[in-house]
Amino acid sequence: MSATLGLWGIPLAVLGGATRVSTPFLFVSLGECLTERSGRVNLGLEGTLVMGAMSGYGVSYLTGSAWLGVLGAGVIGWLLGALHGFICGKPRVNDIALGIAMMLLGVGLAFFLGKPLIQPTAPRLGAIPFGSFSDNLQLRAALDVNVLFVFGVALAPLLHFGLQNTRWGLVVRTVGESAEAARALGYDVNRVRLLATAAGGFLAGVGGSFLSLYYPGSWNEGLSSGQGLMAVALVIFARWSPKRCLYASLLFGGAGAIGPALQSVGITTGYYLWNAAPYVLTLAILVASSSATRASADMPAELGVAR
């Protein structure tokens, strides 16, 4: 099969893999981007992602509809985000420490509740066959693009537009840049952050449902390998811009697809090393983009405020 395309199969497989691997990154990072623009960090999104994967799979199995599963995952994510936002609104609560607790809670709860879901098979999400013009199976596989990815790609510019050109976008940014100014203008800072954190949780939940309903496409405890946490780092790399979150997700997704792509053409040397590419990339990017002496001008000013 690989003989038909030869080494051209590698970039093609990386491309196809990128659309699959990047989708959870995309949803979680867009959600975190929104939350952080309101001046709050939600490190618990890894837990939200795994909970979303579990509940999405469960709802899909029980109702027979994968799309209801996606919705269910989003609602669970929304609830977890709202819980985080609500507790962070209390005086002297540190959002980083609470985020870690929420992450452990989400992962643990998902494993506990998801035990009976490991065996059964639930309906999965479909793909759009962009490659149907071709007879080449490899090309068709690479161009089978899942619907959630398309939604995510559309969501990035939409979120960008929303932050720049709508009333709620302006309010979210004001709250994230200066809680003081927002209060003087009569806005309820905690409420805005609660809603932004809940909305971010919704997106992370949807990202989780992708893991169990499309790729890899089943529920088990090894489903997430830290994508939720890496997506939070990715927001920093994307300098809090939804559009750059999209590019960064594609880059990370592409890096994550290198290992499987090489394997598909028969190169197995250093398979596990290649699988570590996204993590190496995370480290390299954070080192390259950070500085000991200067703060980033794009960082929402309220994020630097210790509470």
Add this chain to the structure above:
Amino acid sequence: MHALLGENGAGKSTLVKCLMGFYQPDAGELSVDGEVVSVRSPRDAQAHGIGMVYQHFTLVENMTVAENLLIARRELPAVIDWKHELAELRAFMQRMPFKIEPARPVRKLAAGEKQKLEILKQLYLGSRVVILDEPTSVLTPDEADEVLGLVRRMAERGELSVLVITHKFREVLAFADDVTILRRGQHIVTDRAKNLTPEKMAELMVGPEPPKQSSARAEREPGDLALELIGLSADDDLGLPVLEALTLEVRSGEIVGIAGVSGNGQEELVEVLAGQRTLRAGTVRVGRRPYTSTREEIRAQRVRLLPEAPLKNACVAGLPLSHNIALRDFDRPPFTVARWGIRFGALERRAEEAIRTFRIRTPGARAPIGQLSGGNVQRAVLARELAGEVALLIAANPCFGLDFGAVAEIRSRLMDARNAGTAVLLISADLEEIFALSDRILVMSEGKLVYETRADTADLLEIGRHMAGHA
């Protein structure tokens, strides 16, 4: 235009916060246009046409002028048509006495422009009563006159009523119609400004107790070189140049004052000298030896520092007063036992002595320093920094936010130190303070030292022009 005058703690802020709905009055009533109203939040105040320009700007630095104006509006469309809004804002600016391009980011505005934007914001919201809280504290004399002159003319035309909180008599006499003076939460007098003199106002503000006289300047020639800055450059937190090739000398027994509008690099200069910020280029020499602000050098070269916001920059708020006074020398004899132990009793006895000599008002030596008032924190830091022989003293806005009595006392101590042969580098945004204390005056603007003059022949207007950066 009505001026509200009073010392720190006289109740000016509390009064206007009641007007704005931040606090609810226990008794009494507020009427707007002869109608009694209740104001429960800043939004209510806005609905009644009352707006306030705060001393600390409430602008969002990372957003544009237009975004800052729009966000303040009560009703915003769900989706904003920026083209339309920008055109409307430009049309609005045409009708206003001062204009700021709506597409500019607030971060890039000078302090005077930010002040104007705050006032524009109130006009944009349709406020008819505008409260200005110490509006000129961050402006050059020229900018202050311009801004106050503009609102004054609007008041004369009947477009606006202005309540201005200030402690600058010059501004009261030049711009206000009426004056109200508060003292310790009580209404002392309301009168036409033209019926009052600065002496009379000072007396009414402070009460019967006469203000203390400052120490006199002793005649003396400047001594040996104490501080040399050679080609000093540094970057700000975002990595942009903030200090550029500063070169200056301070000799023992002289006070060199650095004047300038705050935000022109003064804070960063103090941070460099305090060892809180790294240099990009240049050298610092103290007593003709290199100086990099290590603990050993601070001790050996006898450098002392009174930074701005002392509770934050020079104290550990949660530690007792006695420990804070000992931060410089708790690890040296006579306060140590067997090298690693500390004699806490000795620290406390020394603190008791400092409390007496510097008249620090505190519940005791063991009280956390964060519980003390601003003036008493500054006294405690002075007690620590002026202990023993001091070769070089760096003081940044040492009297900021303090009342008359404390100001006179702290200025006296700086002058006494100078008379005793200490070299003093005074960095202050208060020109009156610079003139009262300095032997030589330098002006800092946009990170550069742009002007130097002897204090006794200095011209206020000339200095003001250099502060504004157009001379």
